[in-house]
Amino acid sequence: MTGSSGVSVVVAGGGTAGHIEPALAVADALRELDPSIRVTALGTERGLETTLVPARGYELALVPPVPLPRKLTRSLFALPAKVVRSVRATRAVLRDVDADVVIGFGGYVALPAYLAARGTVPVIVHEANARAGIANKVGARVATRVLAAVAGSGIHGRGSSEAEIVGIPVRPTITELDRAGLRAEARAHFGLPQHGPVLLVFGGSQGARSLNLAVSGASAALAAAGVSVLHAHGPKNTLDVATADPDAPYVAVPYLTRMDLAYAAADAVVCRSGAMTVAEVSAVGLPAFYVPLPHGNGEQELNAGPIVAAGGGVVIADADLTPEFVATDVVSLLTDPDRVSAMSAAAAGAGHRGAAAEVARIVLEVAGRGGRA
Known part of the structure; x- marks a missing residue:
């Protein structure tokens, strides 16, 4: 995998189809731009990605999930240990695939992806919902680029800069x-x-x-x-x-x-x-x-x-x-x-019918900034 000369992109959007499909739409658009690009999808054993990702022909790397509780419950006490375990596993994946850029779409694997990439691999965050989730808000603090489907989602880039509005990446069979x-x-x-x-x-x-x-x-x-x-x-x-x-x-x-x-x-x-x-x-x-x-x-x-x-x-x-x-x-x-x-x-x-191609272009731009494209 690391012997190829192509750019290595890691997409993080496991759990539900709402997180996985935008990630795979961007992966498809990347391959359309350059077939030598290597795409690895992060996922968990319990997510829909275990069937959706291989069916679309992409490599799937499984890491421990980090579900973020929305309410104050006992599960919060176990969260730090889960985060550490998942970040460690994710960091190993990033090394194995020689990642040039990580793009996250929220969900169970996005938070460990952002934390594992921090300081070593450029990060892009895409928020699909009109109200941003916790994982993407955390990721935006370390991201090189912050993208959103619509304005007013509550997600901001570094220095409180506004997210770039690009729409939601949708697969070509639909657009x-x-x-x-x-x-x-x-x-x-x-x-x-x-x-x-x-x-x-x-x-x-x-x-x-x-x-x-x-x-x-x-x-x-x-x-x-x-x-x-x-x-x-x-x-x-x-x-x-x-x-x-x-x-x-x-x-x-x-x-x-x-x-x-x-x-x-x-x-x-x-x-x-x-x-x-x-x-x-x-x-x-x-x-x-x-x-x-x-x-x-x-x-x-x-x-x-x-x-x-x-x-x-x-x-x-x-x-x-x-x-x-x-x-x-x-x-x-x-x-x-x-x-x-x-x-x-x-x-x-x-709608934004060209969102997948636009996000793919941004991914390659950021990967070039990483110095290893």
Whole structure:
């Protein structure tokens, strides 16, 4: 690994897809710029990266996770020892791959990556959420460059300088998606009719009970309006659909492995508003009903803010997402082609489709500053 003449980049964004996908999008963009670049992803044994990273063809180095508790609990007492152990392991990885630059996206492995790289390897921090997490706030203090998806995230560079707004890196299969061109293939793939509106529903990798209950509870109203549904309910959940209309079917699946085809088949979306979800849905130009998680620090509602302000989406509180809302407001949108078209254009215009390439360019610039590129 260390014998190659290419730049060595370490990406740190393990744990959830929201941290991993931006990291892999940047990795893809780096390879597009220069195939000799070596990318190593940091991860943990319990994160989604154990499957996502190898599937995309990248080296995965496992280190002990450092979950940062949001509240004052007993777990805080064990935190220092966990940090030391993980930093030591991460430092060994950086030496093994002869890292020229580390770029972190938050999550369980970002903090040890920042601490291990401090003073030896240049650091870049990317904050995807509208409200910065603890790991990235710490990392920003030692970073050469601090990037953010949107303004006002609360993350700053050295000397309180403002973060550079670059958007969220999204993989090319999404940013370059030809929804109209793939529509027929996508609908055939999922067993959906070629004509009529389609509603896409998903609540993340594990699904979301409130979304499942609300949309499935309105299945009869959706079918009566001629609206077909493609619903990813989560692998641990089941879905009881009240109606099965061949002209407006309700297709329920545990998980969507081809999100590109799911986006191409759809006319509108009901989904959570994690940063990565908002970035992808807006990048493909789909109108959306964003349903923020009802707990946490409120970041999910903030994530959807710019798209909603541009007219490309609607935020609905988790408690207000009912079968009645779906039967009225969601059906009203999907049966109004002019409104769907206007919201689609607004959503597409509000995103940062070139974010992955821009971040990759910054990574190479910083790696050159490290003196070993």
